[in-house]
Amino acid sequence: MAPLTFVEEKSSSSTLPLQDLNEEEEYQVVIVGCGPNGSVMANLLGMYGIKTLVVEASDTIYNLPRAAHLDDEAIRILQFIGLDELMKQNSLKLDVKFNRKSQSMTYLTIKNTETVYGHPRSIFWYQPELEQILVNGFQRFGEHMVKLLLGHRMVRMCYDQKTKTNRVEVVDNETGHVKNIRCNFVIGADGGNSTVRKSMSSNLHGESGSMRWLVIDATLDSDHPKINDYFQFVCDPKLPMVSCPLPGNHFRWEFAIADGQDEDEFIAGSDRLIELYGGDLSKLKNRVADRWFDGESRFIIGDAAHCLPQFLGMGVSSGMRDSINLAWKLKMALDNINEPYRINTAALLDSYALERKPEVELIGNKSNRIGNAVMSTNIIASTIRDLFSYILLLMPFIQTIFTNNEMKPIVPIKEGIIDHGHATDQYYDKKKSSPWKSFLGFLVIFYYALLQWSSSSSSSSSRKNTHKKNVGHRIVQPNIIMNNNNNNNNTMKLDSVMGLGFSCFVVNATDNTFSLLNTNSSIWKLLNTSFITIGQNNSSSSHWKQFPSIQIQRDQDKPFNAFIGNNMDGDSIIVIVRPDKHIFGIYKGDNEIATISNSLQNTFLIN
Structure with a gap:
C-alpha cells in the first residue's frame, strides 16, 4: 500500500469527496498530538464536557525524557484539572544554583519556595511519568467524552463552509483503515513539524543559536558517586553546562559543544551509568509561528506554535498556558452554537494569539x-x-x-x-x-x-488607581478559610472555590453592591460565573447567603489586599477573574461597579 500523505482542502459544499461518509464519527474537537500539551488540553476539554478525539501517530505514549521542568503557573493549571498533587508527588522540588565550576563556587542560589500562585517555584519531573499521569487524567472522563487513538495519523482535512465544520481523515498506521471524523475545531499539538500548522499556511519565524548543545539523560547506579541534588548552571566559559537530578535515579546533563569538539567524549568513560539514553545534539531554537488561528476552526498550541530555548525551561509550561487560554474560549464558542446568545465568537477566538504571543x-x-x-x-x-x-x-x-x-x-x-x-x-x-x-x-x-x-x-x-494596575495579570492564590465552615483551621487554596467559568469576588459587600451587580443578568449566566464574597459581608440580603464566603489566611491577607488595591477604606471592590485566572477587571466604589454589566456585554456580545 502506498504511503499516505497529508492533503488539505476547502469546499463551499457540504458534499465532500471523503471516503465512506456513512461511517463518519462526530466530535466537537480533534486534538492532533498527545504530548504534554495535547494531553493537558484533552483534560481541560474533558472537564468542560466537550467531546474530544486525541489522535497520536506513535503506537505508545512517548517513553523517553525530553522536557523536565514546570513552573508555578503550570502547576496551577494542573491544579485546575485536579492533577497537581499527584504530579508533585512524582517530581522533585529543586533549588537553583549558579556555579562557576560544577558543584562549587556558587555565587547565587534561588530557593524553591512557594510563590504567590500557591505552588513551588518549579518542579522537575521525568517526562514519561508526566505523560502517563496526563493521559490517565483525561481517560477518567471515559471514551464517550475523550477518546485516544494511538498509532493513527491525520492524513486529510477539509473545511466545509456550509456547515462550518471540519471533516478529517485519520488512518491506522498498522492496518491502513481510514476513519472519517467530523468536528467543529482542530487543535494542532503535533510539535515543531506540525501538520496542522502547515495546513494553516502558518510559518515559524525566528533564529537558531550558534552554540551546539548536547543533552544526555541517564539512570544512575545506586552506588554512583555523589552528584548535585539541585539544578545547577555551570558558568564556566571552558565548558558551560546545566545539570539536575530527576525522579527515579534519573539524571540530565546539557553541555555546550565547541566547534570541532566531539560529543562522544562526553559519553566516553560513563561506566557508572547503568543506562544511557544517548545524546541529542542540536542548536537552540527561538521561533514563533505567525498564525496561531486560521480564522475559522484550526489552532496550534505548544511547540507547534513556538519553539523556545531551554534556558528558562518554559517550553512545556508555555504550552500549558496556551491550552488553558484556549480551552475556555472554545467552550464559550461551542455553547454559542445552540444557545440564543450573540457572542462575538470571532473576537473571542482571535484573542487567543493576541494574548499568548507577547508572552512567548x-x-x-x-x-x-x-x-x-x-x-x-x-x-x-x-x-x-x-x-x-x-x-x-x-x-x-x-x-x-x-x-x-x-x-x-x-x-x-x-x-x-x-x-x-x-x-x-x-x-x-x-x-x-x-x-x-x-x-x-x-x-x-x-x-x-x-x-x-x-x-x-x-x-x-500610590493609592490612586492602584486597584487597576493588576488588570490582565494572573490573580495571586493565597490560602483561604471558609466563613461558613465550623472548622476554621481547615484551609484551602483560593482556586478551590472558583468554578470552571468566570469568578466574581465581592469585597466589603453592601446591599447596593449586589444591586449594581445584577446577578440575574444573562451575561453572568453566559460566563458561568461563580460569586464569592471576601471578608465581612455587610449585606442584609439572604440572597447572598447561598454563595461561598471566605476569609484570606491571616498571614496572607495584606499582600492579597495590596494586589487588588484594597486600602481598607471600606469601599466595595469587585474582582472579575477569567477561567485561566487572568483578571478581567477590578472595580472600586459604586461608580465603577455600575459599569461592569456594560463592560462585559461590550466585550463578549455582538453590538
Whole structure:
C-alpha cells in the first residue's frame, strides 16, 4: 500500500469527496498530538464536557525524557484539572544554583519556595511519568467524552463552509483503515513539524543559536558517586553546562559543544551509568509561528506554535498556558452554537494569539539573553560578569530582586479579553537578544529585574488607581478559610472555590453592591460565573447567603489586599477573574461597579 500523505482542502459544499461518509464519527474537537500539551488540553476539554478525539501517530505514549521542568503557573493549571498533587508527588522540588565550576563556587542560589500562585517555584519531573499521569487524567472522563487513538495519523482535512465544520481523515498506521471524523475545531499539538500548522499556511519565524548543545539523560547506579541534588548552571566559559537530578535515579546533563569538539567524549568513560539514553545534539531554537488561528476552526498550541530555548525551561509550561487560554474560549464558542446568545465568537477566538504571543516572544528573547550571559564561552566577558555578580550580590536587596522576581518574565494581557477601560499601561520588554554581548546581556537582566522591583514599589505606594494596575495579570492564590465552615483551621487554596467559568469576588459587600451587580443578568449566566464574597459581608440580603464566603489566611491577607488595591477604606471592590485566572477587571466604589454589566456585554456580545 502506498504511503499516505497529508492533503488539505476547502469546499463551499457540504458534499465532500471523503471516503465512506456513512461511517463518519462526530466530535466537537480533534486534538492532533498527545504530548504534554495535547494531553493537558484533552483534560481541560474533558472537564468542560466537550467531546474530544486525541489522535497520536506513535503506537505508545512517548517513553523517553525530553522536557523536565514546570513552573508555578503550570502547576496551577494542573491544579485546575485536579492533577497537581499527584504530579508533585512524582517530581522533585529543586533549588537553583549558579556555579562557576560544577558543584562549587556558587555565587547565587534561588530557593524553591512557594510563590504567590500557591505552588513551588518549579518542579522537575521525568517526562514519561508526566505523560502517563496526563493521559490517565483525561481517560477518567471515559471514551464517550475523550477518546485516544494511538498509532493513527491525520492524513486529510477539509473545511466545509456550509456547515462550518471540519471533516478529517485519520488512518491506522498498522492496518491502513481510514476513519472519517467530523468536528467543529482542530487543535494542532503535533510539535515543531506540525501538520496542522502547515495546513494553516502558518510559518515559524525566528533564529537558531550558534552554540551546539548536547543533552544526555541517564539512570544512575545506586552506588554512583555523589552528584548535585539541585539544578545547577555551570558558568564556566571552558565548558558551560546545566545539570539536575530527576525522579527515579534519573539524571540530565546539557553541555555546550565547541566547534570541532566531539560529543562522544562526553559519553566516553560513563561506566557508572547503568543506562544511557544517548545524546541529542542540536542548536537552540527561538521561533514563533505567525498564525496561531486560521480564522475559522484550526489552532496550534505548544511547540507547534513556538519553539523556545531551554534556558528558562518554559517550553512545556508555555504550552500549558496556551491550552488553558484556549480551552475556555472554545467552550464559550461551542455553547454559542445552540444557545440564543450573540457572542462575538470571532473576537473571542482571535484573542487567543493576541494574548499568548507577547508572552512567548518575551520568554524566547529573555531566555536567549540569559543563555548568552550565563553560558558565555568568552573568558573576558565571563570574568567581568563574575566580578560584577559577586559585587552586586553582596547587597541583600539585589539578592532579593533576583530571587523574588527570579528570571521568568511577567507579561500581563494588554490586548484581548480584559476591561481596557479599567486597566493601566503595563511594561513588558520586547528587546531582541544580543548574543554577541554576553556582559551587556547580564546587565539587561539586572536592569529588567530592577525595573520590575521599582515599578512594583512605586505602584504600591500610590493609592490612586492602584486597584487597576493588576488588570490582565494572573490573580495571586493565597490560602483561604471558609466563613461558613465550623472548622476554621481547615484551609484551602483560593482556586478551590472558583468554578470552571468566570469568578466574581465581592469585597466589603453592601446591599447596593449586589444591586449594581445584577446577578440575574444573562451575561453572568453566559460566563458561568461563580460569586464569592471576601471578608465581612455587610449585606442584609439572604440572597447572598447561598454563595461561598471566605476569609484570606491571616498571614496572607495584606499582600492579597495590596494586589487588588484594597486600602481598607471600606469601599466595595469587585474582582472579575477569567477561567485561566487572568483578571478581567477590578472595580472600586459604586461608580465603577455600575459599569461592569456594560463592560462585559461590550466585550463578549455582538453590538
